[in-house]
Amino acid sequence: MFKIIEDGNVATPAGFTAGAAAACIKYPDRLDVAVVVSRVPAVTAGVFTRNVVRSAAVQVSERRVAGGIARAVIANSGCANACTGNKGIQDAEAVAQMAAARFGIPAEEVLVASTGVIGTFLPLERIENSVAGLSLDTDGGSKFAHAIMTTDTRPKEIAISFTCAGTTVHIGAAAKGSGMIHPDMGTMLCFVTTDACVDAAFLQAALRRSADSTLNMVSVDGDTSPSDTLVILANGIAGNPLLDETNGADFEAGLHYVLKYMAKQIAADGEGATKLIEVTVAGAVTEADARVAARTVAASPLVKTAIHGADPNWGRIVCAVGRSGAQMDASLCGLSLNGVPVMANGMPLPFDEDEMRESLSSPEVTLCIDLGLGTAGATGWGCDLSREYVTINASYTT
Amino acid sequence: MFKIIEDGNVATPAGFTAGAAAACIKYPDRLDVAVVVSRVPAVTAGVFTRNVVRSAAVQVSERRVAGGIARAVIANSGCANACTGNKGIQDAEAVAQMAAARFGIPAEEVLVASTGVIGTFLPLERIENSVAGLSLDTDGGSKFAHAIMTTDTRPKEIAISFTCAGTTVHIGAAAKGSGMIHPDMGTMLCFVTTDACVDAAFLQAALRRSADSTLNMVSVDGDTSPSDTLVILANGIAGNPLLDETNGADFEAGLHYVLKYMAKQIAADGEGATKLIEVTVAGAVTEADARVAARTVAASPLVKTAIHGADPNWGRIVCAVGRSGAQMDASLCGLSLNGVPVMANGMPLPFDEDEMRESLSSPEVTLCIDLGLGTAGATGWGCDLSREYVTINASYTT
Numbered sequence: 010m011f012k013i014i015e016d017g018n019v020a021t022p023a024g025f026t027a028g029a030a031a032a033c034i035k036y037p038d039r040l041d042v043a044v045v046v047s048r049v050p051a052v053t054a055g056v057f058t059r060n061v062v063r064s065a066a067v068q069v070s071e072r073r074v075a076g077g078i079a080r081a082v083i084a085n086s087g088c089a090n091a092c093t094g095n096k097g098i099q100d101a102e103a104v105a106q107m108a109a110a111r112f113g114i115p116a117e118e119v120l121v122a123s124t125g126v127i128g129t130f131l132p133l134e135r136i137e138n139s140v141a142g143l144s145l146d147t148d149g150g151s152k153f154a155h156a157i158m159t160t161d162t163r164p165k166e167i168a169i170s171f172t173c174a175g176t177t178v179h180i181g182a183a184a185k186g187s188g189m190i191h192p193d194m195g196t197m198l199c200f201v202t203t204d205a206c207v208d209a210a211f212l213q214a215a216l217r218r219s220a221d222s223t224l225n226m227v228s229v230d231g232d233t234s235p236s237d238t239l240v241i242l243a244n245g246i247a248g249n250p251l252l253d254e255t256n257g258a259d260f261e262a263g264l265h266y267v268l269k270y271m272a273k274q275i276a277a278d279g280e281g282a283t284k285l286i287e288v289t290v291a292g293a294v295t296e297a298d299a300r301v302a303a304r305t306v307a308a309s310p311l312v313k314t315a316i317h318g319a320d321p322n323w324g325r326i327v328c329a330v331g332r333s334g335a336q337m338d339a340s341l342c343g344l345s346l347n348g349v350p351v352m353a354n355g356m357p358l359p360f361d362e363d364e365m366r367e368s369l370s371s372p373e374v375t376l377c378i379d380l381g382l383g384t385a386g387a388t389g390w391g392c393d394l395s396r397e398y399v400t401i402n403a404s405y406t407t
Numbered sequence: 408m409f410k411i412i413e414d415g416n417v418a419t420p421a422g423f424t425a426g427a428a429a430a431c432i433k434y435p436d437r438l439d440v441a442v443v444v445s446r447v448p449a450v451t452a453g454v455f456t457r458n459v460v461r462s463a464a465v466q467v468s469e470r471r472v473a474g475g476i477a478r479a480v481i482a483n484s485g486c487a488n489a490c491t492g493n494k495g496i497q498d499a500e501a502v503a504q505m506a507a508a509r510f511g512i513p514a515e516e517v518l519v520a521s522t523g524v525i526g527t528f529l530p531l532e533r534i535e536n537s538v539a540g541l542s543l544d545t546d547g548g549s550k551f552a553h554a555i556m557t558t559d560t561r562p563k564e565i566a567i568s569f570t571c572a573g574t575t576v577h578i579g580a581a582a583k584g585s586g587m588i589h590p591d592m593g594t595m596l597c598f599v600t601t602d603a604c605v606d607a608a609f610l611q612a613a614l615r616r617s618a619d620s621t622l623n624m625v626s627v628d629g630d631t632s633p634s635d636t637l638v639i640l641a642n643g644i645a646g647n648p649l650l651d652e653t654n655g656a657d658f659e660a661g662l663h664y665v666l667k668y669m670a671k672q673i674a675a676d677g678e679g680a681t682k683l684i685e686v687t688v689a690g691a692v693t694e695a696d697a698r699v700a701a702r703t704v705a706a707s708p709l710v711k712t713a714i715h716g717a718d719p720n721w722g723r724i725v726c727a728v729g730r731s732g733a734q735m736d737a738s739l740c741g742l743s744l745n746g747v748p749v750m751a752n753g754m755p756l757p758f759d760e761d762e763m764r765e766s767l768s769s770p771e772v773t774l775c776i777d778l779g780l781g782t783a784g785a786t787g788w789g790c791d792l793s794r795e796y797v798t799i800n801a802s803y804t805t
Contacts, residue, residue, distance in 0.1 A: 062729030062737045092722055094738060094754040127722020128755045233730040310708065310792075311800055318801025324490055324525020331460030332631040339460045340492060356492040357526045394708075396794035402709055403716025 010171060011266050014179070017168020018150030022179040022204035024048045024246040028149035029156035032139035034132060035087030035125060042139050043156035043183075045200060046081040046112050051242035053079035053120070054213035056220050058237035065090045065097035066123040067238060069105065073120055077209045079242055080115075082200055083108040084122040085136065086159050086185070091235040092128045100131045107140045122198050122238045124159055124185060154183040157198055160401055161185050165274040167267055173259045176249035178205035182267050186229065186275030199224060199239045199271055205260055206245035208253040215261040216241055223268035226300065226389040228308040229279035239268075276307075276390035277372075281398030285373045286316055286391045290330075292343075292380040298335035299380075299387035305333035306376060307391030317393035319369035321362060323351045326376055341381035347374060354381075408569060409664050412577070415566020416548030420577035421602040422446045422644040426547035427554035430537035432530055433485030433523060440537050441554035443581075443598060444479040444510050449640035451477035451518070452611035454618050456635035463488045463495030464521040465636055467503065471518055475607045477640055478513075480598055481506040482520040483534065484557050484583070489633040490526045498529045505538045520596050520636045522557055522583060552581040555596055558799055559583050563672040565665055571657045574647035576603035580665050584627065584673030597622060597637045597669055603658055604643035606651040613659040614639055621666035624698065624787040626706040627677035637666075674705075674788035675770075679796030683771045684714055684789045688728075690741075690778040696733035697778075697785035703731035704774060705789030715791035717767035719760060721749045724774055739779035745772060752779075 020027040027045040034041045055074035057067045073079060083104055090097045101121045109116035123131070154164035168181035184199035201216075220239055241264075252260045277285035288306045293299035306312055309329040315322040323344055330337055344352040347368045351360055374393075418425040425443040432439045453472035455465045471477060481502055488495045499519045507514035521529070552562035566579035582597035599614075618637055639662075650658050675683040686704045691697035704710055707727040713720040721742055728735055738753040745766045748756050 060726060060729040061735045062726050089722070092725055092737065092750060092753055092755065094752070096754075126720070127726060128750065130755075233726070235726050235729060310796075314797050314800035317797065320802055322524070324487070327490055328458060328460050328525060328631070328633050331458040331633060337459045339490065352490060352526065354492070355490055356494075357490065357528075394797055396797045398708075399712050399715065399792055399794045399797065402712035404718055 011169040011263055012171065014168040014170060017181055018166040019045045019153055019181045019183045019200055019202045020147050020150030021168035021181040022202045024204055024244045025202045026145035026147055026149060027153040028143050028145040029152035030139035030143040032132065032135045034085055034135065040152060040156035041086045042136060043084045043153040044081060044108055044143060044145065045153055045202060046145055047242055047244040049244050049246065050078050050080050050118065051244035052077065052207055052209045052212055053240060053242050054216045055238065055240040056217055058233060058235055060233045060235045062091060062235040064123055064236040065093055065101040066121040067236060068098060069101040070120040070122065070238060070240065073117060074240060076117065078118060079120050080118040081108055081112060082120045082122060082240065084157050084198060086157050087125040088123060088129050088131050089125050089127045089236050090123040090131050093130055096130065100133060103133055104131065104136055107137050111140050111143065120240055124157065124198055124236050127235065150181065150183065157183065157185045159185060160280050162278055165271055167270050169263060169267060171259065171263050173205055174250045174252060174256055176247050178247040178249055179203060180263050180267050182271060184271040184275060186278060198236065201241040201267065203241065203243045204247040205243055206247065206249050206251050207243040207260065208251055211253040211257050212241060212243055215257060215264055219261065219265040219268045223265065223272040226304065226387065227272045227276045228304055228391045229276065272390055276392050279392035280401045281395040282392030283395055284316060284393045286393065287373065287375045287388060288391065289377045289386065289388045290380065291386040292382055293385040294336045294383040296385045296387060299385045302330045302333045302335040302378065303387045303389035305329050307389045310394055313391065313394035316369060316374050317395050319366045321346060321351065321365045321369060326378065327352065330378055336382060337380055338382065343379040343381060345377045409567045409661055410569065412566040412568060415579055416564040417443045417551055417579045417581045417598055417600045418545050418548030419566035419579040420600045422642045423600045424543035424545055424547060425551040426541050426543040427550035428537035428541040430530065430533045432483055432533065438550060438554035439484045440534060441482045441551040442479060442506055442541060442543065443551055443600060444543055445640055445642040447642050447644065448476050448478050448516065449642035450475065450605055450607045450610055451638060451640050452614045453636065453638040454615055456631060456633055458631045458633045460489060460633040462521055462634040463491055463499040464519040465634060466496060467499045468518040468520065468636060468638065471515060472638060474515065476516060477518050478516040479506055479510060480518045480520060480638065482555050482596060484555050485523040486521060486527050486529050487523045487525045487634050488521040488529050491528055494528065498531060501531055502529065502534055505535050509538050509541065518638055522555065522596055522634050525633065548579065555581065555583045557583065558678050559676055561676060563669055565668050567661060567665060569657065569661050571603055572648045572650060572654055574645050576645040576647055577601060578661050578665050580669060582669040582673060584676060599639040599665065601639065601641045602645040603641055604645065604647050604649050605641040605658065606649055609651040609655050610639060610641055613655060613662055617659065617663040617666045621663065621670040624702065625670045625674045626702055626789045671788055674790050677790035678799045679793040680790030681793055682714060682791045684791065685771065685773045685786060686789065687775045687784065687786045688778065689784040690780055691783040692734045692781040694783045694785060697783050700728045700731045700733040700776065701785045701787035703727050705787045708792055711789065711792035714767060714772050715793050717764045719744060719749065719763040719767060724776065725750065728776055734780060735778055736780065741777040741779060743775045
């Protein structure tokens with residue numbers, strides 16, 4: 010149904026161009042300012058962090074997304090512009106103004122995003138100089154994905170094409186993740202573009218629903234960032250009939266596909282991660298229970314270290330569910346690791362430890378918990394906890 | 408006010424004896440079964456884990472504590488006897504029966520506790536053999552504290568004496584901590600003895616209140632154990648007038664002193680820890696807000712790794728408060744690290760980075776957050792997150 014476009018990215022949908030530049034925000038000679046522009050005004054929607062501490066960029070972009078129309082995003086890495094008060098807000102607006110001036114767009118139609126160290130101010134002059142020399146083209150999407158990386162080890166980008174109400178449309182996306190990832194509204198940063206023609210209210214609703222079962226089910230370390238931002242720009246250039254709740258199911262499925270891909274990419278490339286952990290909870294009384302149980306397991310340091318060591322210490326998984334707040338009766342609970350049952354009705358089952366260790370050594374590990382109480386379920390993603398995570402985060406600001 | 412008794416322990420209060428033996432539960436040649444006995448029936452109180460997954464020992468002991476009278480505790484390390492169903496309950500009762508038979512006590516007056524690997528059964532025959540050869544004496548308290556250790560690097564024990572309603576009384580305690588420490592009702596295991604004569608209802612209330620501001624404010628890794636158990640035995644041999652809510656303030660202060668000592672010991676000796684982190688939250692609207700904020704900061708992997716690396720990355724502390732659920736207005740918030748202000752009114756303050764790094768290299772680090780909203784406060788304790796934590800937990804069951 011969905012065709013994945015080779016080397017696809019945010020500039021793949023019709024009418025979008027992108028580019029990046031080096032402003033030496035934290036490191037010399039590294040792309041750290043990224044811009045994507047639609048050549049016509051686009052319908053926009055967004056979801057943002059629920060952390061009470063909100064970066065200046067989140068505050069500015071959320072207000073602009075509420076206006077319903079946007080034409081560009083300018084994002085930077087190296088500085089989160091959070092805990093920076095009113096000056097931070099002014100700085101974020103100034104950065105939007107720089108992009109607006111450079112590319113001839115109303116400043117109110119430029120969204121901003123920042124990621125990096127908290128409690129430092131943006132180097133406005135260096136950013137202005139970099140934007141002045143920044144050019145956009147349809148090949149610039151890959152640069153965009155590189156420029157928003159912090160401790161990510163690889164860029165995260167995708168584009169798909171599919172048929173929607175008889176017309177071929179595209180969705181492209183770029184994201185970053187790595188650390189302080191336990192999204193409660195979007196993810197660290199994820200930018201989605203599409204040439205589909207979409208109703209604004211439907212776009213917002215579809216984005217929220219898709220985020221809740223994808224990016225909002227990722228945890229790297231349980232820490233929710235003040236910068237979490239997911240925005241989409243839909244410029245309508247594909248020329249399909251306007252999509253809304255009555256005819257938008259295909260579009261929403263495509264959006265979900267893209268965001269699920271990004272969720273797994275972000276989890277697999279968590280700081281120091283060597284393995285992707287997929288946690289499925291079934292048999293819950295409510296979906297909320299299933300979600301909180303899956304997220305608690307995916308975020309548990311003891312589960313994450315055991316998986317890192319390929320240690321079949323499954324009691325930790327059950328105990329994480331037990332403290333998650335989900336309704337649970339341990340005596341009804343079942344658990345399997347990579348498809349091998351290790352617990353049924355709350356009691357241990359025999360399994361071959363050597364085979365299990367080998368199975369847990371693979372780069373993807375699946376944990377399935379059946380609460381045995383109801384019919385609701387959810388899936389979440391996380392990664393293992395390695396010594397490298399500690400090394401990365403013991404000296405992040407330096 | 409409180410005299411700390413050199414080499415004091417659970418057997419220091421009058422009428423208590425203790426001992427330990429090696430039953431080879433997980434390791435050969437290591438003390439792993441511990442017993443403390445009062446020569447007369449003692450009033451008892453306890454607080455237990457709120458994890459929905461509860462070890463067999465917790466279920467058995469909680470029921471017996473509700474009876475109000477106990478004479479002994481038998482505890483083991485190496486096996487948590489959790490996720491073991493009805494057989495686990497029967498095994499826990501059998502272990503209590505072994506101690507009852509050996510020391511001539513009604514089995515209903517023997518409390519049990521187990522810590523170690525989840526999802527394995529107790530080796531009853533080896534435990535029975537070890538109990539048969541176990542003898543008690545007033546010097547056995549130190550052995551008791553050693554036998555309940557798992558990944559702890561040092562035993563945790565204390566005894567104090569103080570005057571209570573005109574009579575000298577003693578409180579002794581032994582605890583273990585290290586991993587899966589984020590108590591929600593007691594701590595991993597903490598056993599308290601006293602020769603004071605205490606009303607049962609007051610004893611339970613004072614234990615709960617003291618635990619809530621001490622052991623329940625510790626986090627090593629955010630994972631709540633299914634075995635958390637805090638019990639106290641008060642045998643009344645000191646001969647003081649019965650203590651209750653009207654005249655028990657001194658006793659409760661002594662109990663609080665002992666439990667706070669244990670809380671800090673457990674945090675400082677968290678798995679892989681090199682530093683004790685004390686988090687104080689002031690200016691909160693409610694005490695519940697202050698508590699959840701302090702605990703969230705103390706449990707944040709990003710805060711813990713930054714402190715490990717002596718990295719003054721204070722934005723992570725503010726963001727942990729921001730996701731804690733506590734009422735907060737970032738623009739009113741202040742923060743100091745080891746007494747040096749780094750943020751005021753939500754904005755960064757200049758500080759000497761080299762001096763701060765040196766300060767954060769000390770074995771105790773204090774984080775003070777002032778929310779600037781109200782008058783409530785709370786203090787919590789945690790530890791840094793090191794590579795060693797990962798190493799320990801990547802191969803725990805092996």
